[in-house]
Amino acid sequence: MELREFHNKVHPPADYDISPYGSQRSLRLRTVPAEGTSAVHFDWGSTPENAEEPDEPRNLRELPLHMGLKRAVWQVQKMRVPVVSRWGSWRIKQSKTFRHFCEIAKEVLSYLVPWKRGIQKIGGHFGGGVQSYFLFLRFLVILNLLSFLLIAAFVLVPSIVFRSIGFNSSIPLSVNLTSVNVCLQYDPKPDPLAVFYTYFLDLVSGTGFMEYSYLFYGYYHDTMVESKGFSYNIPLAYLLTAAFYFIFCLICMIIRMGNVASAVVATDGGVVGRYSMLVFTGWDHGLQGDLAAKLKKNNLRYQLQVDLEEERLQQKAASLTLGQAFALYALRIFLNLVVLALIGGTFYGIAEVTQFSQSEKTTGFNALLLQYLPSIVITTSNFVVPLLCDKIALLEKHSPSTTVILALLRAVFLRLVSLGVLLYTLWEQITCKGETSSQACTPCGYKYEQYKCWETRVGQEMYKLTLFDFLITIGTLILVEFPRRIIVDHCSCKLAQWVGRQEFLVPPNVLALVYSQTVVWTGALFSPLLPLINTIKFILFFYCKKITLFQNCQPALRTFRSTSSNFFFLLVLLFGWILASVVLIYSVAKIHPSYGCGPFRFSPSMWYVVPEAVDMLTSTSKDFLFYIGSQKFSIPLFIFSCVLLCYMGALTSVHGKSVALLKSQCKLEQRDKQFLVKQIEELNATMQKDEPQLPQRDTERFYQTEQEWNGYNNNAFIPDEDPRAY
Amino acid sequence: MNRSKHICLSLHCSLHGRYHELAPHLVPMDYTNDPDVKVPLALIVNMPELKENPFRNRIVESFSEDGQGNLSFNDFVDMFSVLSEMAPRELKAIYAFKIYDFNVDNYICKEDLEKTLNRLTKEELTPEEVVLVCEKAIEEADLDGDNKLSFADFENMISRAPDFLSTFHIRI
Numbered sequence: 086m087e088l089r090e091f092h093n094k095v096h097p098p099a100d101y102d103i104s105p106y107g108s109q110r111s112l113r114l115r116t117v118p119a120e121g122t123s124a125v126h127f128d129w130g131s132t133p134e135n136a137e138e139p140d141e142p143r144n145l146r147e148l149p150l151h152m153g154l155k156r157a158v159w160q161v162q163k164m165r166v167p168v169v170s171r172w173g174s175w176r177i178k179q180s181k182t183f184r185h186f187c188e189i190a191k192e193v194l195s196y197l198v199p200w201k202r203g204i205q206k207i208g209g210h211f212g213g214g215v216q217s218y219f220l221f222l223r224f225l226v227i228l229n230l231l232s233f234l235l236i237a238a239f240v241l242v243p244s245i246v247f248r249s250i251g252f253n254s255s256i257p258l259s260v261n262l263t264s265v266n267v268c269l270q271y272d273p274k275p276d277p278l279a280v281f282y283t284y285f286l287d288l289v290s291g292t293g294f295m296e297y298s299y300l301f302y303g304y305y306h307d308t309m310v311e312s313k314g315f316s317y318n319i320p321l322a323y324l325l326t327a328a329f330y331f332i333f334c335l336i337c338m339i340i341r342m343g344n345v346a347s348a349v350v351a352t353d354g355g356v357v358g359r360y361s362m363l364v365f366t367g368w369d370h371g372l373q374g375d376l377a378a379k380l381k382k383n384n385l386r387y388q389l390q391v392d393l394e395e396e397r398l399q400q401k402a403a404s405l406t407l408g409q410a411f412a413l414y415a416l417r418i419f420l421n422l423v424v425l426a427l428i429g430g431t432f433y434g435i436a437e438v439t440q441f442s443q444s445e446k447t448t449g450f451n452a453l454l455l456q457y458l459p460s461i462v463i464t465t466s467n468f469v470v471p472l473l474c475d476k477i478a479l480l481e482k483h484s485p486s487t488t489v490i491l492a493l494l495r496a497v498f499l500r501l502v503s504l505g506v507l508l509y510t511l512w513e514q515i516t517c518k519g520e521t522s523s524q525a526c527t528p529c530g531y532k533y534e535q536y537k538c539w540e541t542r543v544g545q546e547m548y549k550l551t552l553f554d555f556l557i558t559i560g561t562l563i564l565v566e567f568p569r570r571i572i573v574d575h576c577s578c579k580l581a582q583w584v585g586r587q588e589f590l591v592p593p594n595v596l597a598l599v600y601s602q603t604v605v606w607t608g609a610l611f612s613p614l615l616p617l618i619n620t621i622k623f624i625l626f627f628y629c630k631k632i633t634l635f636q637n638c639q640p641a642l643r644t645f646r647s648t649s650s651n652f653f654f655l656l657v658l659l660f661g662w663i664l665a666s667v668v669l670i671y672s673v674a675k676i677h678p679s680y681g682c683g684p685f686r687f688s689p690s691m692w693y694v695v696p697e698a699v700d701m702l703t704s705t706s707k708d709f710l711f712y713i714g715s716q717k718f719s720i721p722l723f724i725f726s727c728v729l730l731c732y733m734g735a736l737t738s739v740h741g742k743s744v745a746l747l748k749s750q751c752k753l754e755q756r757d758k759q760f761l762v763k764q765i766e767e768l769n770a771t772m773q774k775d776e777p778q779l780p781q782r783d784t785e786r787f788y789q790t791e792q793e794w795n796g797y798n799n800n801a802f803i804p805d806e807d808p809r810a811y
Numbered sequence: 812m813n814r815s816k817h818i819c820l821s822l823h824c825s826l827h828g829r830y831h832e833l834a835p836h837l838v839p840m841d842y843t844n845d846p847d848v849k850v851p852l853a854l855i856v857n858m859p860e861l862k863e864n865p866f867r868n869r870i871v872e873s874f875s876e877d878g879q880g881n882l883s884f885n886d887f888v889d890m891f892s893v894l895s896e897m898a899p900r901e902l903k904a905i906y907a908f909k910i911y912d913f914n915v916d917n918y919i920c921k922e923d924l925e926k927t928l929n930r931l932t933k934e935e936l937t938p939e940e941v942v943l944v945c946e947k948a949i950e951e952a953d954l955d956g957d958n959k960l961s962f963a964d965f966e967n968m969i970s971r972a973p974d975f976l977s978t979f980h981i982r983i
Binding site (some may be wrong): 149205208213348349359360361362364365366367368369370371373374375377378379382385389390393416423748750752755757758759 | 863905906927967978
């Protein structure tokens with residue numbers, strides 16, 4: 086009570102506390118809008134930045150004292166306001182204004198981030214694992230949207246403008262085209278007398294009216310505008326935008342990986358201390374609702390039982406006889422071979438189907454089916470093979486966590502490599518297996534009979550993959566998940582109860598996202614509007630998955646360790662990026678661009694526009710660029726980065742060693758303390774035996790010292806409470 | 812009075828509204844005279860954010876000045892500010908330790924752990940499993956070998972927990 090009287094006597098805050106935002110700040114402080122209040126305006130943000138005691142103001146906020154005590158400490162601090170010079174007080178004011186501005190900026194930015202409330206709700210009901218899927222999805226949506234804005238600004242809009250003004254391509258005089266006349270034939274304009282349903286077929290397969298549109302590479306011209314004071318080189322812009330798009334995605338991914346990795350490293354990967362962490366951090370205090378709480382309790386119980394079971398299995402595995410161990414390993418090797426054979430068979434099937442679909446020519450619905458055959462085979466295998474692998478993994482008798490990791494690795498391998506097989510088969514077809522001198526590939530450098538505009542064809546394949554993936558996901562939602570819920574809820578037969586409601590499994594869903602994104606990256610050079618299509622697709626995914634989550638799914642019985650898995654998913658996304666960039670680099674550098682279409686039609690390779698453009702620069706810029714690219718600059722730079730890397734590695738290991746040292750020191754100190762306490766007790770006991778009349782107070786004094794030691798280490802100890810007996 | 816570093820403006824006003832809702836006859840709308848009003852434990856644990864929390868009693872008791880769970884408005888704001896997403900990790904660790912220390916002896920001993928575990932799993936683990944899990948938990952976190960967790964042990968263990976910040980968080 087004295088504290089209240091004490092702070093009621095205090096004067097209003099000093100002048101320099103009232104900043105230009107004074108009225109706004111006091112509104113923030115008042116619990117109820119009231120005028121002319123004489124209560125103290127307590128502004129945490131205005132704690133004086135004492136040069137001599139920089140730690141005190143910050144510590145105040147983090148002290149676990151009650152508000153009354155904190156207020157008293159703050160009053161005492163305020164009394165000790167130092168006399169600062171005019172420069173000092175101006176600096177203080179500026180830093181406060183800047184901090185206030187940062188706070189407001191952070192609040193505004195948090196309004197701009199989409200779906201914040203929705204994702205929080207999902208996290209509250211279904212836990213961190215499912216929430217991490219939706220956070221990943223949101224990251225990809227923003228990435229795709231920003232990429233599309235980049236492409237639109239530098240490639241799409243100039244192309245539209247130049248086409249509407251009427252600039253067309255100009256054939257440079259240096260290129261001799263008589264020998265390649267046959268390659269120039271390319272007429273994708275749709276037949277105006279086509280049957281009406283061909284429009285639908287064209288929409289779905291990217292041919293016909295869709296082929297000759299801004300969607301695909303073939304529509305863009307190699308316009309190079311040079312008028313007074315304004316020049317724009319569309320081929321150069323196209324290539325550099327594609328390159329910059331890839332670098333931008335890489336930077337975003339690395340930043341995100343850095344954030345996640347720092348969390349993983351700080352917590353040692355969360356491997357050690359399973360039980361204690363489960364008990365103390367297992368309960369999500371943000372859960373609301375009776376059902377969610379019950380499910381969470383079940384979940385925790387299940388996890389503890391699984392962990393105990395795993396321990397039992399490990400002990401059993403350690404106690405296997407030699408014969409049993411041998412049999413187990415032989416079984417595992419056999420099953421791994423089976424899995425490899427399965428996956429290898431899938432790849433062979435994809436290659437065959439791709440070759441078949443590229444070479445056949447039919448019309449109508451059969452043509453559509455044929456064109457979609459590679460997508461169908463890939464999607465079916467991506468669904469069936471992981472299922473089989475899961476069943477096989479059960480036979481392998483690993484611990485549950487190892488089983489999950491193995492299944493994930495196999496699924497990732499399957500998805501990315503099947504895409505790679507598709508691309509490899511396409512490459513084989515386009516470049517006659519790399520032999521540009523073979524009969525079908527001269528004189529154009531690519532198989533001109535089949536592929537009049539090979540970039541558009543590759544773009545079309547990627548477009549079909551994207552579209553098919555979208556259709557299948559939505560189809561599964563409507564045709565499988567909703568009926569399953571309806572049947573399980575209304576039918577009380579045993580089969581329905583055994584099957585149960587759908588569980589939202591995070592790993593397959595995340596891998597599907599990674600696969601979609603890899604397809605878009607691969608196709609971005611050949612189909613500039615693909616990131617836009619992907620943005621729309623992912624936005625629709627978000628809402629559809631959210632609906633199905635709340636309507637059809639039950640929370641997973643097995644929780645998902647989100648932090649280390651987040652890093653793993655970003656790593657897999659990085660692998661997809663690497664695959665796409667290999668395709669990009671190879672297409673840009675090695676394969677001859679089509680003569681009949683596109684912005685690079687008269688260059689020997691797509692990369693050629695860059696040296697041409699560099700030639701047109703002033704000599705100073707040229708010299709500068711050449712210097713940066715030369716050995717004189719790049720080798721010292723490389724050596725410097727290696728030195729930096731070694732330094733960081735050494736720093737990391739030193740810090741790790743000092744952490745280990747400090748931990749053991751901690752343990753030793755505690756043991757010393759215990760030893761001393763035991764000694765004191767023994768001493769006490771002997772003293773008491775000798776002189777039993779000694780008052781009890783002596784013992785209390787020793788226990789009080791113990792408490793003080795505890796208090797020094799124990800921040801939970803409130804300083805002014807009565808020391809309790811040990 | 813508020814801890815505006817952890818709670819933003821709109822949240823603070825809504826907190827006062829929520830506090831008033833708990834006991835409209837007890838809590839005045841006008842706080843200019845800084846009335847000395849405390850809402851009892853029984854009313855606070857009925858909030859929807861706390862109703863299903865197995866540790867609701869301990870949470871409210873840890874933030875009350877008298878240790879019995881009667882919260883003034885400042886304590887109420889304190890509680891939600893520590894449990895918000897912006898409170899620093901050290902502060903959350905301090906209060907988490909207080910919450911799990913059922914017998915308030917500044918140590919988490921085996922009995923505290925057993926009570927925690929029973930509340931977490933609604934007593935569906937067998938007694939042997941409970942004892943096993945408690946033993947393992949103490950074994951993992953105890954640094955000084957006294958078979959109970961002091962705050963230093965607890966904080967060391969929490970610093971390695973990846974999900975602590977996101978689970979020790981009440982959304983209001």
